[in-house]
Amino acid sequence: MSTHQGPAHRLPVPTRAWRRVLDAPVAVAALTVALTLALTLAKAVVALVSTPSPGQTSASTLSTALSTALTGAGASAGAAGTVLLVVSLLVGLPHGAVDLLRPEVLDPGAPSRSRRLVTAAYLGCAAAAVVCWLVLPLPTLLTLLALAAVHFGAADDVTARWRARGTGPVHPPLPVLRVLRAVAAGAVPVTVPLGLHGAAVRDVLDGLSGGHAPLVLACSRLGAVLALAAATGALGVALARARWAAAAETAALTALFVLLTPLLAFAVYFGLWHSWRQVARMVAADAVREGTGPGRALARFCRGAAVPTALTVAAGSGAVAAGGSSVLVVGLALVLCLTVPHSVVVARSDRRLRWARGDGERPPVSPRCPPGAGPRAPGSRPAAGTAAAAPRSGR
Numbered sequence: 001m002s003t004h005q006g007p008a009h010r011l012p013v014p015t016r017a018w019r020r021v022l023d024a025p026v027a028v029a030a031l032t033v034a035l036t037l038a039l040t041l042a043k044a045v046v047a048l049v050s051t052p053s054p055g056q057t058s059a060s061t062l063s064t065a066l067s068t069a070l071t072g073a074g075a076s077a078g079a080a081g082t083v084l085l086v087v088s089l090l091v092g093l094p095h096g097a098v099d100l101l102r103p104e105v106l107d108p109g110a111p112s113r114s115r116r117l118v119t120a121a122y123l124g125c126a127a128a129a130v131v132c133w134l135v136l137p138l139p140t141l142l143t144l145l146a147l148a149a150v151h152f153g154a155a156d157d158v159t160a161r162w163r164a165r166g167t168g169p170v171h172p173p174l175p176v177l178r179v180l181r182a183v184a185a186g187a188v189p190v191t192v193p194l195g196l197h198g199a200a201v202r203d204v205l206d207g208l209s210g211g212h213a214p215l216v217l218a219c220s221r222l223g224a225v226l227a228l229a230a231a232t233g234a235l236g237v238a239l240a241r242a243r244w245a246a247a248a249e250t251a252a253l254t255a256l257f258v259l260l261t262p263l264l265a266f267a268v269y270f271g272l273w274h275s276w277r278q279v280a281r282m283v284a285a286d287a288v289r290e291g292t293g294p295g296r297a298l299a300r301f302c303r304g305a306a307v308p309t310a311l312t313v314a315a316g317s318g319a320v321a322a323g324g325s326s327v328l329v330v331g332l333a334l335v336l337c338l339t340v341p342h343s344v345v346v347a348r349s350d351r352r353l354r355w356a357r358g359d360g361e362r363p364p365v366s367p368r369c370p371p372g373a374g375p376r377a378p379g380s381r382p383a384a385g386t387a388a389a390a391p392r393s394g395r
């Protein structure tokens with residue numbers, strides 16, 4: 001997209017604190033599922049006590065109420081769900097809003113002509129997607145959903161590779177687990193909410209596909225079968241090889257999308273899983289580049305993201321205030337169109353990602369980097385081409 005890209009960026013060896021940050025989404029997803037199920041159970045009990053139905057046992061009434069909640073629209077968290085939605089948006093919006101401010105996307109020293117070119121290319125990509133959507137809504141929607149799955153899977157794969165370089169037990173790489181995890185991590189968030197609970201958002205899908213919701217639902221159901229097969233495979237391999245973190249991650253992600261309403265599950269995932277981890281990666285890379293601590297890097301990131309996020313929130317609130325049932329349709333369509341340039345810049349910067357060497361890694365044989373040399377201190381400049389080591393483990 002540009003000839004003036006920023007320098008290769010480096011992620012530090014993740015400390016225990018960074019590993020906790022990367023694992024937090026798994027705990028949040030598990031907690032959301034547990035609390036939502038508890039709420040659903042409580043509602044079913046209240047309904048049972050207040051309106052006992054003749055001829056039915058308490059157990060069968062309870063199981064009917066629960067299975068209706070879970071197999072139909074999915075379990076909902078009520079008012080707590082609204083709070084989660086707002087929090088998720090506030091964490092989720094900045095991760096894309098800062099794309100054009102990132103030094104790994106555009107070198108801060110690039111001439112203003114290059115900056116204008118990159119901005120035009122970025123917005124042009126999104127505009128081209130909008131035009132495609134207006135002309136061919138169904139194929140565009142299906143293509144963008146597939147692109148979203150690739151973007152999500154690739155993002156979690158980079159996170160897993162970074163996390164695996166941290167302190168802790170050194171596992172031999174497991175390519176099978178890596179592939180199954182990446183497929184599940186990408187496909188579950190897109191196909192499962194639509195394939196299992198798509199009827200709950202049928203109107204939205206009709207709006208997005210130009211009236212072809214049944215076809216989108218059929219494709220999603222097929223995708224969901226493949227996604228759940230990959231998730232089951234990943235879980236099985238992870239458990240068999242005692243990769244507990246990988247097992248917990250796949251189980252929490254799958255439970256989130258299988259059990260909850262599509263919008264609640266997606267909001268939690270988008271803000272507090274996908275965006276959270278991406279922001280963590282950006283802040284960690286900034287801390288290395290600037291030679292500061294993560295706290296300062298985060299504060300700087302928040303300052304940079306404040307204006308673009310505020311503008312997005314203002315535009316969104318304006319659209320909601322203007323009313324109309326199409327707000328969600330237009331909002332989702334815009335997010336998916338912006339996914340085109342967003343996933344391109346993220347994929348390009350991930351390709352130029354350099355890892356600090358982790359403990360337990362075999363030292364390079366190069367005379368320029370003698371065996372035993374530890375990871376560089378945060379902020380020190382990497383010698384060109386010396387830091388790109390292969391991932392150490394498949395977790």
Ligand SMILES: CC1=C(/C=C/C(C)=C/C=C/C(C)=C/C=O)C(C)(C)CCC1
Nearest residue numbers: 148151190193201204262263266335339
């Ligand atoms: C269509 C649709 C959904 C999927 C949206 C997707 C898949 C959005 C992807 C966003 C991306 C990739 C953002 C990038 O950072 C929901 C919310 C499940 C349910 C309502 C209809």
